[in-house]
Amino acid sequence: MGVIGALAAGLLFGVGLIVSGMADPAKVLNFLDVAGTWDPSLAFVMAGAIGVAAPGFWLVRRRKAPLAAQSFLVPPADAPIDRSLVIGAAVFGIGWGLAGFCPGPALVSLPLGTQGAVAFVSAMVAAISVGALLQKRK
Template sequence: MKNLSQVVTSQLIALVSGTLFGLGMMISGMVDPNRVLGFLDITGAWDPSLMFVMGGALAVFMPIYLLVIKKRTAPVCSERFRLSNNHMIDKKLVGGAVLFGLGWGIAGICPGPAVTSISGLNPSMLVFIAAMLLGMVIANLAVNKYGKTKPEKVGVTARS
């Protein structure tokens, strides 16, 4: 069981990480749905800035991951890494990815930047977040109603 010091430390790390993520999203302009929609508009006025933001994030993350994180036996604030053992690409994964992509493409924003933009009290972002939370509740109810089933294969296996 964690003591109070460990709980406070993990909460502070979460706060700092979330703050850095939010600041990065705001500074890069990725909380603006027009920027995201511009990236998705490959036949019109394509805006490649999202690609550069993601590339910049990977350029910072990958060396740290390869040199530090990958060599660790456990995360800083937990007893062990909690990675999925499911390497099967199934109907549930594909369906969820399609729904996520449709929502991202229609709204022009994904959940991280949407949560980041709450502080601006933009009514469309608040509606997006409410709809996202409703979707999560509906998905949870559906999983509870129909139970957890074995993944149905769609013919592809992911490798780690």
């Protein structure tokens, strides 16, 4: 059941990215270009997503456990803000602002086979892998 749920969630997530316009880097970059050709659409993506997720999460978390796992694996909401979070978020934002891709839309674009998506995802996965390797050594 966990696998079927993950597949359904992946499909739904991907279609949501496409319907919303998030899968188009031109739209993302215009959302970020407040001083230029600003397209505020993506604020509506966040509003729609949080508008469903906030009450949905609240309802789900009233359960003792998820349907197909022993327990919820959710970080505490009051975990401390550390240097790694601040620097990581800043670096991520720079990359996002360069190509207009964040991880989800980049993965949805990969099978469409544009050179930009293939190069972006390869580089992104390489960087995450290096991080994982360094972390394993510690």
